[in-house]
Amino acid sequence: MTDTVPALALEGVERSYREGESRLDVLRGVDLVLNPGELVALVAPSGAGKSTLLHIAALLEQADTGTVAIAGVDTTGLGDAARTELRRSSIGMIYQFHHLLPDFTALENVTLPMRLAGVGKREAEAAARALLDELGVEPRVSHRPGELSGGERQRVAIARAVANRPAVLLADEPTGNLDPATAEHVFAAFVRLARSTGLAALVATHNHDLAARMDRRVTLVNGHCEEM
Numbered sequence: 165m166t167d168t169v170p171a172l173a174l175e176g177v178e179r180s181y182r183e184g185e186s187r188l189d190v191l192r193g194v195d196l197v198l199n200p201g202e203l204v205a206l207v208a209p210s211g212a213g214k215s216t217l218l219h220i221a222a223l224l225e226q227a228d229t230g231t232v233a234i235a236g237v238d239t240t241g242l243g244d245a246a247r248t249e250l251r252r253s254s255i256g257m258i259y260q261f262h263h264l265l266p267d268f269t270a271l272e273n274v275t276l277p278m279r280l281a282g283v284g285k286r287e288a289e290a291a292a293r294a295l296l297d298e299l300g301v302e303p304r305v306s307h308r309p310g311e312l313s314g315g316e317r318q319r320v321a322i323a324r325a326v327a328n329r330p331a332v333l334l335a336d337e338p339t340g341n342l343d344p345a346t347a348e349h350v351f352a353a354f355v356r357l358a359r360s361t362g363l364a365a366l367v368a369t370h371n372h373d374l375a376a377r378m379d380r381r382v383t384l385v386n387g388h389c390e391e392m
């Protein structure tokens with residue numbers, strides 16, 4: 165028997181928000197495992213805690229209790245520097261709105277995470293061009309985000325998120341603000357890329373058609389994660 169090391173493992177994750185006297189228990193013990201290569205949709209109503217869960221998995225926020233392990237590395241007790249390092253090397257994040265750097269070209273936005281990881285300029289640029297080509301936006305490499313369409317920006321954001329070959333890709337409604345045809349293109353590109361790199365992806369979406377095409381679907385019910 166071979167033991168697969170999960171790309172992402174959440175165990176007993178709890179998170180509440182305090183607002184004055186009251187407390188909102190958003191996550192009440194989330195258990196979730198993503199194996200390498202798995203594409204998992206996270207489908208739950210607005211306010212259920214999808215973004216909270218993704219931010220905790222991305223090490224952008226801390227759980228109150230519970231553990232988060234990325235590619236077998238337990239992050240409990242890691243300091244800020246180690247969390248940032250692990251996030252840079254092993255996690256890719258895609259938001260509903262692209263979060264690209266406005267003063268940098270598409271190519272520069274994608275090369276930046278690789279440069280931060282110590283990859284040389286030429287190598288990073290070649291890899292970024294190949295990724296953007298795979299996503300169908302190579303002709304737009306020298307444009308800044310303000311000169312790109314919404315769908316093009318999201319594809320650049322996907323390229324940036326996978327540039328460092330992360331173990332886990334976390335996406336928060338990546339096609340949420342795109343028209344159906346563009347959403348379809350972006351989603352198809354996303355799946356192709358995930359399949360070709362073998363990364364695990366957790367994708368929050370309100371789009372049931374797209375969710376149906378992933379390997380598994382999970383939801384959040386009363387702060388717990390359940391298979392659908």
Ligand SMILES: Nc1ncnc2c1ncn2[C@@H]1O[C@H](COP(=O)(O)OP(=O)(O)OP(=O)(O)O)[C@@H](O)[C@H]1O
Nearest residue numbers: 181182188190208209210211212213214215216217
């Ligand atoms: N920083 C915060 N402080 C207080 N409450 C918060 C904070 N962030 C989120 N919440 C609350 O936690 C709950 C879960 O929010 P979250 O953003 O995770 O939901 P979501 O499932 O992503 O919703 P949507 O589909 O609308 O994006 C909501 O009730 C929200 O108001």
Ligand SMILES: [Mg+2]
Nearest residue numbers: 214215216336
């Ligand atoms: Mg959200």
